[in-house]
Amino acid sequence: MPELPDIELYRHAIAERVVGGPLVGVKLFSPFVLRTVTPLVAAVTGQRIDSVSRLGKRIVLDMEGGLHVVVHLMIAGRLLWAAGEPTVRQPGGRNTLALFQFLQGHILLTEAGTKRRASIHVVDSDGLLALDPGGIEPLDSTLDAFVKALTPENHTIKRALTNPRYVAGIGNAYSDEIFHAAHLSPIRLTKSMTAEEWARLH
Incomplete structure (x- = not known):
């Protein structure tokens, strides 16, 4: 399972590529990956990404309108960046759970194996707080x-x-x-x- 150092690498790499630009679109290829009903994914489509943060082992896209897209990779989830737009409907095949499209390129959320544990939540600030288990940040603690x-x-x-x-x-x-x-x-x-x-x- 990706842990703090791995998630920080993801966070930094994603932030360099997408902060300040819009989330052009999100495509879901698994019925199980999205774990929230409201707000709708459409609510963040076209919104500017103000920052990319980390919540424990989760990666968070912080959107201009106050919503957050939270990705939890769990054990076998991975994020793959590619420039431009995908050339096939579901790049990566059956292991691809979702695609995030940006102006500069796209990110695939993939998961090895058959168990679908990786997840996406679209939440407001209260929803983000509810996802936080409450542990201290070890790198920032006294x-x-x-x-x-x-x-x-x-x-x-x-x-x-x-x-x-x-x-x-x-x-x-x-x-x-x-x-x-x-x-x-x-x-x-x-x-x-x-x-x-x-x-x-x-």
């Missing part, structure tokens, strides 16, 4: 805030670090790398961590 966020209960440090209600954007893959770099066991209990160990983890 050490004290980090420790406080991970210690509401006595869990293994891996369970705490990968809980999106505690910390945003970190899953199994990167948590293992983090524990290796910090020389900590992932099964260490949070309430038993020393101040020095918390500093290494942070």
Whole structure:
């Protein structure tokens, strides 16, 4: 599953290409990918993209009218950029779930396998807030805030670090790398961590 570093790369690359221009259109190729009924996708068509942000492991197109297009890649979802307009109706074949058309090119939302877990939400600001699990941003947090966020209960440090209600954007893959770099066991209990160990983890 793409995690915080991967999503940040996507966010930056997309922002460079589309911010300031309109979302020309959205084509949906799967009946399961759109998880909201209102606002309609048509409500964001033609709207200027003010920014591209991240909400945990989700990528968010922030539109000029106050709506947001939220893409969650889940485990096997990927985003592919290509210049211009697609030359076939459904580029990428059955793995393509959606296509976002911009002036400069288009983005395909694809998902490997048969399970359709990747999703798109079109929401207003309240809807965006409802999608936020509430975890702190680890790159922006102070050490004290980090420790406080991970210690509401006595869990293994891996369970705490990968809980999106505690910390945003970190899953199994990167948590293992983090524990290796910090020389900590992932099964260490949070309430038993020393101040020095918390500093290494942070």
